[in-house]
Amino acid sequence: MASMPRAVDRLIDALSRLPGIGPKTASRLTYHLLRAGEEEAAVLAEAVAALHRQTIMCSRCCNISETDPCAICTDDRRDHQTICVVEEPLDVVAIENTGNFHGLYHVLHGHISPMERIGPDELRIEPLLARVREDGIREIILATNPTLEGDATAIYISRLAQPYGVSVTRLALGLPRGGDLEYADRMTLSEALAGRRLI
């Protein structure tokens, strides 16, 4: 950008590389940090720098963690025979926040997507199967996203897991709670119809 110090340009550049942040937003954020003062910028810089330094991947569930194995994998009060399989670490947070799942997790770190050239080998599927084989798992809940890629990933894993006699389930599809039938898309409404239950 003309007439801007290089340090400003460089931060705008770095922020623009983040997903969903265009050059305009990056400029506004940069300018905010300039105005907010040195301390807020220092806190952010340190937080970014510490991110990789202070996190590792749990060698069992592949979630990001401070310890290996992670706090969930080593929690004796949890059900160690059920594994909930998710695409991303943030999905673990979402499910933990329901307060209704007490088993273990397995984080795939993505989904199968021929379009993005992500094959099964890019995901943490092999360590999942090892757990199914070795850890006496009775159920795996496939909680990949309800998308084409999430479905494909779930189907792929279910085929590999079934020979081990483990029960393989998938999260229910239907209308979101609090949603409005009138605004539900055709696919969601079809799934809700197909999955209707006796009351």
Place this chain on the structure above:
Amino acid sequence: MASMPRAVDRLIDALSRLPGIGPKTASRLTYHLLRAGEEEAAVLAEAVAALHRQTIMCSRCCNISETDPCAICTDDRRDHQTICVVEEPLDVVAIENTGNFHGLYHVLHGHISPMERIGPDELRIEPLLARVREDGIREIILATNPTLEGDATAIYISRLAQPYGVSVTRLALGLPRGGDLEYADRMTLSEALAGRRLI
């Protein structure tokens, strides 16, 4: 957030403090940085850390700069008798990008806003008046935003500047180029009508 390493929480926190970034976006950005790898995070951390270290404020025009006075204030090819007054450093970039202004700038660092408790003393108005008094300025172009606050700021400055015999102008209001009359708001259309010109 439950079940997340503290380093992740801390970065989500720090990012959430930025304007327009909510906790969900902050989570997504944090997770992106985790996935993108250590190098991208290091580049961003260093860019944030360098921001204040490598920028100063030009003591003449109050724009952010690497040098004092800044490159614009010391550029002999520019018209040193005309000052364009803007609210923020990013406004300087916007006007420079037109390629149609060759004078100097003055950055107020905000606007007068009783609602936000920002009075004239919080802005760099006094140094502007000093320049008008001492530097043989012939015109100041008030390029504050076309908002209530920007207008109030412009009127305030014009009153203080007029005694010095300087010509005080304000950017034209009207329809934005490429806009659609049908979608113009009432205020804009009224301004366009009031400011109509012979062709």
